[in-house]
Amino acid sequence: MAERRYDPQEIEPRWQAVWADEHTWEVANRTAEQLKALGRGRGTAGAPGRLTPDTEPDTYVLEMLPYPSGEPHVGHLKNYAVGDAVAHFRRRCGERVMHPMGYDAFGLPAENNAIKTGVQPRVATQASIDSYRRQFHRWGISIDWSREFGTHEPRYYRWTQWIFLRLYERGLAYRKEAAVKWCPKDQTVLANEQVDAEGRCERCGCRVEIRQLEQWFFRITDYAERLLNDLDNIDWPEHVKTMQRNWIGRSEGAEVTFRCEELAIDYPVFTTRPDTLFGATFFVMAPEHPDVLRLAAGTDHEQQVHEYVNHAITETGEERGDLDKPKTGVPLGRTVVNPVNGERIPMYVADYVLMEYGTGAIMAVPAHDERDYAFARAFGVPIRRVIAGENPDGDEQGLPYTGDGPLVNSNPEFDGLDNRRAYAEIVAWLDRQGLGHGSISYRLRDWLVSRQRYWGCPIPIVYCDRCGIVPLSEDELPVELPDIDDYTPKGRSPLAAAEDWVRTTCPGCGEPARRETDTMDTFVDSSWYFLRYCDARNEHAAWDRAAVREWMPVNQYIGGVEHAILHLMYARFFTKALADMDLLDVEEPFASLFTQGMITRGGAKMSSSKGNAVAPSSIVERFGADTARCYVLFIGPPDQDADWSDEGVEGVHRFLGRLWRLSAEVAERAPASEDDRPPGADEAHGPDLALLRKAHWAIDKVGGDLRRFAFNTAIAAVMELLNECYRVRDQAGDATLRFALSSAASILFPFAPHVCADAYQLLNGERVWEVPWPQAEEAFLESDFYELVCQVNGKLRDRVQVATDASLEELKESCRVAPNVRAHVDGREIVKEIVVPGKLVNLVVR
RNA sequence: GCGGCGGUGGCGGAACGGUAGACGCGAGGCCCUCAAAAGGCCUUGUCCGCAAGGGCGUGUGGGUUCGACUCCCACCCGCCGCACCA
Numbered sequence: 006m007a008e009r010r011y012d013p014q015e016i017e018p019r020w021q022a023v024w025a026d027e028h029t030w031e032v033a034n035r036t037a038e039q040l041k042a043l044g045r046g047r048g049t050a051g052a053p054g055r056l057t058p059d060t061e062p063d064t065y066v067l068e069m070l071p072y073p074s075g076e077p078h079v080g081h082l083k084n085y086a087v088g089d090a091v092a093h094f095r096r097r098c099g100e101r102v103m104h105p106m107g108y109d110a111f112g113l114p115a116e117n118n119a120i121k122t123g124v125q126p127r128v129a130t131q132a133s134i135d136s137y138r139r140q141f142h143r144w145g146i147s148i149d150w151s152r153e154f155g156t157h158e159p160r161y162y163r164w165t166q167w168i169f170l171r172l173y174e175r176g177l178a179y180r181k182e183a184a185v186k187w188c189p190k191d192q193t194v195l196a197n198e199q200v201d202a203e204g205r206c207e208r209c210g211c212r213v214e215i216r217q218l219e220q221w222f223f224r225i226t227d228y229a230e231r232l233l234n235d236l237d238n239i240d241w242p243e244h245v246k247t248m249q250r251n252w253i254g255r256s257e258g259a260e261v262t263f264r265c266e267e268l269a270i271d272y273p274v275f276t277t278r279p280d281t282l283f284g285a286t287f288f289v290m291a292p293e294h295p296d297v298l299r300l301a302a303g304t305d306h307e308q309q310v311h312e313y314v315n316h317a318i319t320e321t322g323e324e325r326g327d328l329d330k331p332k333t334g335v336p337l338g339r340t341v342v343n344p345v346n347g348e349r350i351p352m353y354v355a356d357y358v359l360m361e362y363g364t365g366a367i368m369a370v371p372a373h374d375e376r377d378y379a380f381a382r383a384f385g386v387p388i389r390r391v392i393a394g395e396n397p398d399g400d401e402q403g404l405p406y407t408g409d410g411p412l413v414n415s416n417p418e419f420d421g422l423d424n425r426r427a428y429a430e431i432v433a434w435l436d437r438q439g440l441g442h443g444s445i446s447y448r449l450r451d452w453l454v455s456r457q458r459y460w461g462c463p464i465p466i467v468y469c470d471r472c473g474i475v476p477l478s479e480d481e482l483p484v485e486l487p488d489i490d491d492y493t494p495k496g497r498s499p500l501a502a503a504e505d506w507v508r509t510t511c512p513g514c515g516e517p518a519r520r521e522t523d524t525m526d527t528f529v530d531s532s533w534y535f536l537r538y539c540d541a542r543n544e545h546a547a548w549d550r551a552a553v554r555e556w557m558p559v560n561q562y563i564g565g566v567e568h569a570i571l572h573l574m575y576a577r578f579f580t581k582a583l584a585d586m587d588l589l590d591v592e593e594p595f596a597s598l599f600t601q602g603m604i605t606r607g608g609a610k611m612s613s614s615k616g617n618a619v620a621p622s623s624i625v626e627r628f629g630a631d632t633a634r635c636y637v638l639f640i641g642p643p644d645q646d647a648d649w650s651d652e653g654v655e656g657v658h659r660f661l662g663r664l665w666r667l668s669a670e671v672a673e674r675a676p677a678s679e680d681d682r683p684p685g686a687d688e689a690h691g692p693d694l695a696l697l698r699k700a701h702w703a704i705d706k707v708g709g710d711l712r713r714f715a716f717n718t719a720i721a722a723v724m725e726l727l728n729e730c731y732r733v734r735d736q737a738g739d740a741t742l743r744f745a746l747s748s749a750a751s752i753l754f755p756f757a758p759h760v761c762a763d764a765y766q767l768l769n770g771e772r773v774w775e776v777p778w779p780q781a782e783e784a785f786l787e788s789d790f791y792e793l794v795c796q797v798n799g800k801l802r803d804r805v806q807v808a809t810d811a812s813l814e815e816l817k818e819s820c821r822v823a824p825n826v827r828a829h830v831d832g833r834e835i836v837k838e839i840v841v842p843g844k845l846v847n848l849v850v851r
Numbered sequence: 852g853c854g855g856c857g858g859u860g861g862c863g864g865a866a867c868g869g870u871a872g873a874c875g876c877g878a879g880g881c882c883c884u885c886a887a888a889a890g891g892c893c894u895u896g897u898c899c900g901c902a903a904g905g906g907c908g909u910g911u912g913g914g915u916u917c918g919a920c921u922c923c924c925a926c927c928c929g930c931c932g933c934a935c936c937a
Contacts, residue, residue: 010889244855244932251854251933258937276937289937325935332935355935362936369937375852376935448936569932639875641864645856646930650863656875659890666890718865721874728874731891794870799918801870825904839917844869849917 009669011662013629017759030147034552061101065556066092069564072109073133079604082621086634088563089146093755094711097778105538106148110157112527116460119492126460144630152541156530163483164547166465177224187216193457223452225578241598245569254448261441263341275363275446280428282345283415284391285368288352292317293360304338317356332380344440378405454526459499461524469511469518498522532579562595602646631757632658638716668746668764675739683744686784692733693741699729700745701785707752723753794845795820797829820846
């Protein structure tokens with residue numbers, strides 16, 4: 006027999022050509038008639054069965070679209086290997102799967118690269134996209150290429166602009182001057198989410214400054230409550246939901262008004278502890294509060310306040326956020342009146358109060374808040390206990406006290422009440438007096454979307470001296486991004502230099518006007534791309550509603566956990582806002598989410614600067630795409646981080662080679678024929694029975710593992726099956742071997758499509774992707790005998806063969822007489838016998 | 852500080868409260884070969900023992916249970932997110 010060699014470099018391109026030529030993975034949207042005939046907008050997942058295109062449920066499997074930069078890395082390989090396994094499995098379970106691909110093509114790296122090298126962002130981006138597309142083909146990912154687009158193409162971004170205008174109409178896009186975070190190196194404004202805890206730009210790592218600028222915002226805060234509540238209705242990992250909940254940061258409390266009588270100004274404050282209102286002994290404002298300087302004007306502290314504010318504002322978040330730093334602040338020389346008791350309490354400015362949370366001013370209750378306590382001790386402000394703790398005697402004992410207890414020193418009406426009870430009563434009382442009301446505060450800020458950058462989606466707005474801010478009309482879209490020569494940021498968008506482009510006429514009055522020169526945050530582009538895939542070639546609308554209804558929500562979304570907050574929150578916000586405009590029928594974009602872990606090497610994140618990166622292309626060239634894909638899934642649970650090992654890759658390659666070689670050998674020596682079926686469960690015996698059992702066990706196991714994303718154990722199960730094939734290759738019948746190998750190829754196909762398609766074709770002459778997912782036969786999953794585990798006092802002492810249908814008594818007896826059990830019972834009294842049929846018997850002896 | 856996740860052989864990792872260590876890597880041995888590569892077969896938690904078998908073993912300490920990697924309580928360590936959020 007001729008020696009056969011597993012040659013992925015021959016096998017893989019051959020099958021890729023078939024899939025490309027036949028457009029195998031493309032799915033069309035259903036026609037109105039088809040949808041009507043089906044009596045639904047979309048299907049629900051059905052039981053696996055024959056593939057019948059007319060009644061298959063529609064399924065949307067999506068991986069996060071890549072940002073095309075250079076070449077795809079191992080993280081992409083893992084992301085798309087996971088998604089493709091899901092897509093293939095669901096197809097063969099009888100679903101009609103849309104599995105599209107696109108590119109998140111606008112963004113700072115391409116622009117920074119342009120500044121450095123002079124290569125136009127458009128050119129560099131296109132080169133990267135071509136490289137990504139080539140690799141995705143080479144990996145054999147089953148993509149519907151008919152729906153491909155890049156977010157930088159006018160045919161896409163005209164609809165991004167269209168959505169901007171819809172948001173503007175609804176008051177969800179607005180312009181305001183705000184203290185914004187500004188990156189001095191990238192020369193651009195950043196969203197809160199793009200600044201890390203140390204106050205550094207997430208892109209270039211340099212210190213962020215504060216600037217006052219007019220900027221565009223999206224009113225995501227209007228959706229805070231729904232973004233929070235609807236997390237309960239989606240199948241997402243708990244840690245991602247937790248991150249979103251933390252980011253939204255909902256706090257329940259009350260807004261209470263303190264009045265500064267000297268200047269006759271009311272200051273509302275937000276507090277989560279209205280029950281401690283009677284313990285408020287001072288009042289603090291954030292250094293950024295617009296009234297601080299005005300309040301201090303004319304007092305003895307004016308100079309001091311000026312200096313303090315100037316210093317505080319230039320401090321970075323890192324310096325200011327340091328918890329160990331002693332509290333600082335300056336008196337304002339003014340007082341406010343505590344509305345519950347009429348007391349005048351002093352005002353301070355201090356940097357531990359943040360302008361961006363609540364109202365930028367707080368009532369301070371040192372007895373029951375650690376920060377207020379620290380400040381009061383540092384500044385000698387009185388501390389008044391208003392909730393009795395465990396040791397109610399000593400006033401100064403156990404302060405600050407943040408626990409529960411009865412109110413004291415408050416007001417006869419409330420003293421003695423449990424503080425939780427008092428909370429509600431005080432809020433009700435404030436409400437009646439018109440001094441406050443129950444209130445909810447969120448940490449979430451509105452989304453700042455303006456960027457003083459070139460390589461982004463232009464904002465479809467013009468400024469007219471007469472009409473002010475004028476939105477363009479739909480038929481003026483797209484506002485195309487002009488070509489320019491100089492991308493260097495100069496504190497304004499590089500677009501401002503394209504004078505011919507900037508100068509336009511006002512759509513309202515026809516007078517000369519100027520275009521908005523900022524572009525949109527690239528997160529805007531990726532907040533709706535999943536909708537566009539549903540109807541990617543529509544030239545008349547962003548999408549046809551029926552098409553979106555057919556596919557949305559995405560059944561399975563897959564991507565990196567690094568997008569847990571930003572992208573995944575923005576996409577949810579867009580979906581809700583568009584649903585509110587009656588443009589969509591879903592309120593959540595991603596019904597189910599899977600977040601894959603990172604692949605590291607030597608324990609560290611792969612990066613070219615560390616020199617530990619593995620290029621997927623080098624693995625594909627050496628071992629083939631099937632090996633590369635299988636390996637990243639075999640390495641460990643896909644939601645956890647995993648460390649790359651070159652030896653591990655070779656192991657997987659050996660496994661695929663073994664599968665292919667034995668398949669080729671069996672196919673050659675025993676060509677498939679109609680009447681050559683493997684024996685049934687009642688006729689099989691010996692090695693045939695063992696192998697058939699193993700095959701059906703693997704079929705059952707891999708299906709279950711795929712459903713729960715346990716790809717590593719699924720691949721291990723096929724390895725076990727293949728090991729059994731080799732073990733009995735000379736004893737088992739050809740039909741049995743062919744069945745076992747076909748089954749292996751069939752269930753491994755979602756992970757290693759090329760080699761499995763090839764092996765399956767050799768063995769059966771059929772295309773495995775056109776064959777339904779196999780079903781395990783119950784009769785082979787059961788057996789007449791099994792190995793009973795015999796324990797004495799919970800310790801394994803022996804194993805004996807028993808009949809599957811043995812009675813409990815028979816099982817106990819089998820255990821009692823097992824030689825090594827007898828040795829351990831050894832005359833002692835058996836006080837209890839635990840029987841777990843199918844598993845074990847445990848004898849408890851004394 | 853708050854929240855989440857994790858801690859199992861030399862390594863990556865398996866294990867509905869029921870045989871701990873599947874599968875793979877690495878290591879050792881054998882076969883094939885003139886030889887090597889490739890491939891095939893076997894062994895491999897640890898200690899004692901020629902063996903049969905036994906002791907010990909899932910971060911630590913308790914608990915529940917006939918039986919705990921798994922459940923409960925209290926800790927230790929590591930990673931991730933948020934963090935002076937009133």
